[in-house]
Amino acid sequence: MKKIEKEKLLKHLEGKGDLVRLDEARQDPLSATKSSHLPREELLLLFRLNGDKGVEIRVPEGKGGKILFGVPPCEARAVDLLDLTFLKDRIDPYYERKRRENVLFVLACNKPRSTCFCTSFGYGPFSGKYGDVFMVDIGDNLLVDPVTEKGSKALEGLELEEATPSDLEKMESLKRSAEGAITTVNIEGISEKLKKMFLDEIWADLAFKCVNCGACTYVCPTCYCFDIQDVERTNWGYRERVWDSCMFPIYSLETSGHNPRPTGVERMRNRIMHKFSYYPELYGEYGCVGCGRCIRACPVNFDIREALETLKEVEVAA
Amino acid sequence: MFEKLRETARELLSKGEVECVLGFAEGTLPMFYTPYLARKPEEAEKLVYGPFAAPNIATYLRKLKGKKAAVIVRGCESRTINLLISEKQLNRDDVKIIGVPCVGALDRKRILKDYGGEIREARIEGEKVIVKGDNGEKAYVLEEYISPSCRSCLYPEAIDPDIKIEGPSRDGEKADFSDIERIEKMSPAEKWEFFEKELSKCIRCYACREICPMCYCDSCFVDSNRPVWVEPGFDYSDILSFHLIKMYHMAGRCVDCGACERACPLGIRLSFLTRKLTKDMKEAYNFVSGLSPEEKPALGVFSPDDREDFIL
Ligand code: SF4
Ligand code: SF4
Ligand code: SF4
Numbered sequence: 001m002k003k004i005e006k007e008k009l010l011k012h013l014e015g016k017g018d019l020v021r022l023d024e025a026r027q028d029p030l031s032a033t034k035s036s037h038l039p040r041e042e043l044l045l046l047f048r049l050n051g052d053k054g055v056e057i058r059v060p061e062g063k064g065g066k067i068l069f070g071v072p073p074c075e076a077r078a079v080d081l082l083d084l085t086f087l088k089d090r091i092d093p094y095y096e097r098k099r100r101e102n103v104l105f106v107l108a109c110n111k112p113r114s115t116c117f118c119t120s121f122g123y124g125p126f127s128g129k130y131g132d133v134f135m136v137d138i139g140d141n142l143l144v145d146p147v148t149e150k151g152s153k154a155l156e157g158l159e160l161e162e163a164t165p166s167d168l169e170k171m172e173s174l175k176r177s178a179e180g181a182i183t184t185v186n187i188e189g190i191s192e193k194l195k196k197m198f199l200d201e202i203w204a205d206l207a208f209k210c211v212n213c214g215a216c217t218y219v220c221p222t223c224y225c226f227d228i229q230d231v232e233r234t235n236w237g238y239r240e241r242v243w244d245s246c247m248f249p250i251y252s253l254e255t256s257g258h259n260p261r262p263t264g265v266e267r268m269r270n271r272i273m274h275k276f277s278y279y280p281e282l283y284g285e286y287g288c289v290g291c292g293r294c295i296r297a298c299p300v301n302f303d304i305r306e307a308l309e310t311l312k313e314v315e316v317a318a
Numbered sequence: 319m320f321e322k323l324r325e326t327a328r329e330l331l332s333k334g335e336v337e338c339v340l341g342f343a344e345g346t347l348p349m350f351y352t353p354y355l356a357r358k359p360e361e362a363e364k365l366v367y368g369p370f371a372a373p374n375i376a377t378y379l380r381k382l383k384g385k386k387a388a389v390i391v392r393g394c395e396s397r398t399i400n401l402l403i404s405e406k407q408l409n410r411d412d413v414k415i416i417g418v419p420c421v422g423a424l425d426r427k428r429i430l431k432d433y434g435g436e437i438r439e440a441r442i443e444g445e446k447v448i449v450k451g452d453n454g455e456k457a458y459v460l461e462e463y464i465s466p467s468c469r470s471c472l473y474p475e476a477i478d479p480d481i482k483i484e485g486p487s488r489d490g491e492k493a494d495f496s497d498i499e500r501i502e503k504m505s506p507a508e509k510w511e512f513f514e515k516e517l518s519k520c521i522r523c524y525a526c527r528e529i530c531p532m533c534y535c536d537s538c539f540v541d542s543n544r545p546v547w548v549e550p551g552f553d554y555s556d557i558l559s560f561h562l563i564k565m566y567h568m569a570g571r572c573v574d575c576g577a578c579e580r581a582c583p584l585g586i587r588l589s590f591l592t593r594k595l596t597k598d599m600k601e602a603y604n605f606v607s608g609l610s611p612e613e614k615p616a617l618g619v620f621s622p623d624d625r626e627d628f629i630l
């Protein structure tokens with residue numbers, strides 16, 4: 001690993017793109033990492049009725065990329081999960097551009113929060129394999145390690161010092177204390193078990209206190225559901241994509257009036273199933289990174305860790 | 319300290335007088351009680367009440383339709399029940415009302431903000447909230463961190479409960495609307511700027527709507543897409559429309575419990591709106607919502623003596 005003073009690195013990044021300081025915004029309820037790839041409102045195209053020429057359509061050009069400085073490892077991992085939806089089977093050009101242009105400077109978490117449970121997913125607050133550059137704040141300096149080619153390029157032209165053994169030792173001790181502060185939820189086998197639990201009665205109990213708002217899914221860095229709407233004005237309009245949530249009643253409402261998820265019970269089941277059963281089934285990865293944002297945002301203290309523990313306890317017929 | 323309540327709940331459940339007791343239990347986060355339904359006598363042991371309970375528990379009554387339930391309520395929650403009965407959403411005979419004392423609900427987010435670091439434990443000791451976390455132990459005076467709505471509460475204790483748990487409550491005599499008076503004195507331009515600053519943070523997650531016990535419509539105007547009343551994006555005019563129309567629907571129906579404000583993940587001060595409603599209803603019609611189940615909805619009745627001077 002190399003090292004550099006934080007101020008020097010920030011100075012170097014100036015003018016290379018919109019600098020978003022996540023290192024100073026860790027307490028923000030919304031994940032800027034997600035919003036920088038999947039904004040809550042995104043213009044897809046503009047249309048206009050132009051006399052005899054008929055309808056003109058214009059696709060707006062994207063703005064330049066962002067430098068996300070201080071992304072927590074969980075949120076960088078969450079972007080990798082978004083890739084599975086937006087880049088794997090079909091490419092979403094709006095997402096793809098931002099993904100290509102944004103540079104993620106990941107910062108290890110020296111002080112995990114009480115709601116963090118990332119270690120439940122086979123990685124942790126010091127995992128250095130996410131984003132483009134991995135950084136550790138060892139006090140006087142940042143240890144930096146490029147993860148991708150994009151990351152190496154972003155560091156080009158900087159004079160980096162070699163990290164000393166004592167720097168690395170400092171990192172190790174920070175890592176140990178951070179990892180030690182996190183409570184791991186043992187989720188082994190949960191996805192297989194959930195497959196057999198679709199009709200279980202536990203969902204009604206689990207969903208009781210949930211009021212079905214959009215808070216948990218909106219703050220979740222891996223939730224990607226969106227709605228596409230045409231907004232019409234007199235002779236022009238636009239098509240936009242806005243966040244949506246499976247917790248809302250109209251999310252699954254069909255034109256006929258039928259709703260396959262008529263109550264909060266089915267909606268809560270979907271949220272959990274999507275993250276812990278459907279995602280693993282489709283992609284071999286959980287759709288949750290254990291960031292704990294949903295736990296902090298929920299107005300009624302629905303705690304997904306507790307929900308997982310409850311689900312583990314349920315006995316299902318083999 | 320919760321012995322009396324737990325004993326009462328246990329008895330109701332074991333005698334089969336009710337199928338369940340609705341209230342709060344310890345949550346997984348500090349300073350946060352979570353809604354809880356006790357169904358077996360032994361589950362009554364989990365019941366708690368106090369400033370850490372953020373939602374308005376009456377919201378959950380709509381999930382208990384058709385069940386014989388007991389519900390543990392503070393003043394505002396009991397007024398909500400009266401409103402729900404007067405709006406034919408609830409039968410008085412289906413609920414047993416257990417009134418608990420109330421010193422106000424905590425504005426949890428303000429403590430989180432003032433403390434700065436991660437809080438890992440909290441407890442109430444007398445008139446203080448003692449928190450422990452990454453920045454060490456600190457004490458906050460409860461009264462200074464109580465929700466703005468609770469400051470002007472005239473009825474902290476449940477109205478006509480079936481069972482009453484005694485204990486110290488707020489002084490319901492002194493209503494404080496100074497925060498609203500400050501806004502009332504602003505010029506229209508200042509008001510506009512003030513509200514825009516606050517409300518433009520809104521992400522339209524609708525936690526404020528869902529947590530509200532009086533927002534029970536099966537189909538809400540914001541969800542309608544034929545016609546579209548409020549467009550789906552984040553244009554300020556749409557955000558404002560949502561909040562203003564919600565407030566129109568709340569006039570005379572809002573109990574100013576402050577649950578919506580405490581629910582907002584962005585920490586938006588919604589009490590500026592709900593408290594203005596409360597203040598105006600009192601001043602214009604001498605009306606306090608939910609004082610009795612027989613009361614007619616304020617905007618559903620007409621009296622020739624009604625004030626008209628504020629009608630444009
Ligand atoms: S479900 Fe909750 S803990 Fe999991 S990634 Fe989403 S916000 Fe984080
Ligand atoms: S949990 Fe719900 S909102 Fe989130 S991605 Fe899955 S379906 Fe969409
Ligand atoms: S934030 Fe909480 S109440 Fe809202 S939908 Fe999620 S779990 Fe339910």
Ligand code: SF4
Binds near residue numbers: 581
């Ligand atoms: S809870 Fe807050 S962010 Fe969500 S819709 Fe209400 S005001 Fe907006």
Ligand code: SF4
Binds near residue numbers: 529531571572577592
């Ligand atoms: S609108 Fe009024 S009744 Fe509804 S949650 Fe807010 S303060 Fe309570």
